Amino acid sequence: MALPLTRICRAIIQTTRRSTQLSSLYCTQSSEDRKKQFDKSLLEILVCPLCKEPLRYDEQKNELISDKIGVAYPIVNGIPNLVPQDARVLKESTGS
Amino acid sequence: MMSFITHLTIPKFGGIGNATRCLACAFLSTTSVTKARTGETIMNVFDRRAKRLHRDRTTAMSDYKVYEYLKEEFGYRLSDRVLDIKREFNHLVDLGCGRGYVSKHLLKDSVKQIYQCEFSEKMLIQSEVSSEVPTQRIVVDEEHLPFKDNSLDIVVSSLSLHWVNDLPGCFKQVHNALKQDGVFLGCLFGGDTLYELRVALQLAEQEIEGGLSAHVSPFTSVQDLGNLLNRAGFTMLTIDIDEMVVTYPSIRELMYDLKGMAESNCAWSRKTHLKRKVIEAADVIYKDMYSNDQGVPATFQVIYFIGWKPHPSQQKPAQRGSGQISFKDLGNLDEITKKIDLESMKTDDSDPNNDKGPGKS
Numbered sequence: 001m002a003l004p005l006t007r008i009c010r011a012i013i014q015t016t017r018r019s020t021q022l023s024s025l026y027c028t029q030s031s032e033d034r035k036k037q038f039d040k041s042l043l044e045i046l047v048c049p050l051c052k053e054p055l056r057y058d059e060q061k062n063e064l065i066s067d068k069i070g071v072a073y074p075i076v077n078g079i080p081n082l083v084p085q086d087a088r089v090l091k092e093s094t095g096s
Numbered sequence: 097m098m099s100f101i102t103h104l105t106i107p108k109f110g111g112i113g114n115a116t117r118c119l120a121c122a123f124l125s126t127t128s129v130t131k132a133r134t135g136e137t138i139m140n141v142f143d144r145r146a147k148r149l150h151r152d153r154t155t156a157m158s159d160y161k162v163y164e165y166l167k168e169e170f171g172y173r174l175s176d177r178v179l180d181i182k183r184e185f186n187h188l189v190d191l192g193c194g195r196g197y198v199s200k201h202l203l204k205d206s207v208k209q210i211y212q213c214e215f216s217e218k219m220l221i222q223s224e225v226s227s228e229v230p231t232q233r234i235v236v237d238e239e240h241l242p243f244k245d246n247s248l249d250i251v252v253s254s255l256s257l258h259w260v261n262d263l264p265g266c267f268k269q270v271h272n273a274l275k276q277d278g279v280f281l282g283c284l285f286g287g288d289t290l291y292e293l294r295v296a297l298q299l300a301e302q303e304i305e306g307g308l309s310a311h312v313s314p315f316t317s318v319q320d321l322g323n324l325l326n327r328a329g330f331t332m333l334t335i336d337i338d339e340m341v342v343t344y345p346s347i348r349e350l351m352y353d354l355k356g357m358a359e360s361n362c363a364w365s366r367k368t369h370l371k372r373k374v375i376e377a378a379d380v381i382y383k384d385m386y387s388n389d390q391g392v393p394a395t396f397q398v399i400y401f402i403g404w405k406p407h408p409s410q411q412k413p414a415q416r417g418s419g420q421i422s423f424k425d426l427g428n429l430d431e432i433t434k435k436i437d438l439e440s441m442k443t444d445d446s447d448p449n450n451d452k453g454p455g456k457s
Contacts, residue, residue: 039232045244047244084237
């Protein structure tokens with residue numbers, strides 16, 4: 001079950017790679033974005049929109065990470081962006 | 097819905113045996129799932145990315161507030177319905193909040209925490225928040241909800257679900273995210289919305305180009321909405337219709353305002369252009385068929401719905417056979433109620449003695 005789901009999710013995200021790159025560019029450009037902190041209490045109700053598993057907050061990169069399918073959702077201005085098309089696919093490292 | 101249905105009915109399994117038919121169906125369903133997920137195929141009715149762009153573009157307009165009259169009004173009416181429920185909600189999700197049309201009216205007496213969810217990031221940044229209730233913003237695609245199961249008390253949605261491709265899936269996800277006895281309250285445009293514009297454009301295009309294309313998107317009908325909510329598992333449904341007629345000087349102002357509201361057409365089968373001749377003809381037809389003293393009216397039909405996630409404490413229908421009065425006696429109901437009242441009076445008189453008895457012992 002885990003593998004096909006992962007593949008589907010990756011397929012969705014890779015189709016819109018260009019927009020992802022643009023959005024990540026936007027993230028790096030604005031340093032003021034980091035001023036507004038992400039509220040960690042949100043993690044109590046948020047899950048990954050694709051696999052419905054809990055998310056992990058990466059403070060350094062300011063991203064929400066879904067470990068199960070290896071996808072990172074950006075946080076801009078303290079607002080998490082949980083749209084699958086805007087997510088970044090993490091490199092194949094562990095797990096799969 | 098027309099284009100959607102024609103595309104769906106293309107595959108035919110005329111003379112194929114049962115087993116092959118099953119295989120073919122299975123194959124079709126899997127491909128349609130993967131295709132639908134990428135959001136790039138004709139199986140979808142709406143181009144969600146185009147809709148996101150429409151919404152983003154309105155944020156660049158300096159006078160975007162001018163076009164919000166419709167959403168403001170219905171958002172306010174919906175917030176009034178939230179306040180009608182005498183309950184304190186811990187977590188409220190405003191799905192497709194736009195610029196916070198519903199959530200800005202909410203009070204701390206009824207809601208403790210608001211989550212504003214919107215597909216367009218730029219619009220979300222412009223959203224207004226309630227002065228009393230702490231509010232968090234999340235960029236969310238209505239078709240992929242990021243909420244934990246059984247975590248929310250109430251989900252509201254005002255005039256945004258009419259652009260969702262997978263309405264049953266969206267309802268199912270809302271149902272899963274709600275706690276037991278949680279409520280889903282919302283409104284969306286109904287089937288009669290903008291019928292004048294639809295007719296005028298169809299007639300004009302038929303006349304000038306000899307064919308017609310979808311300019312007004314397909315809306316949900318009341319019956320379908322009830323069935324969908326029921327199918328998603330909501331109980332005690334309440335559905336009602338509200339109609340608002342707005343009068344415009346001509347068809348151009350109407351279309352311009354629709355653009356300002358980010359309600360431009362985004363069906364996959366849409367035509368990307370509209371000839372000036374067609375607009376002129378449509379203007380004449382619109383005025384000819386519908387105009388009144390003030391201008392041309394445009395109808396907006398809005399369907400409100402309330403659905404509850406089941407809980408054992410909720411009201412249930414009485415058990416079969418538990419009724420005391422026969423339907424045959426409906427004609428002389430007054431006499432029967434009088435008789436029952438008299439009997440209850442008698443038992444009340446005798447009851448105190450009976451009650452005292454066990455009390456003493």
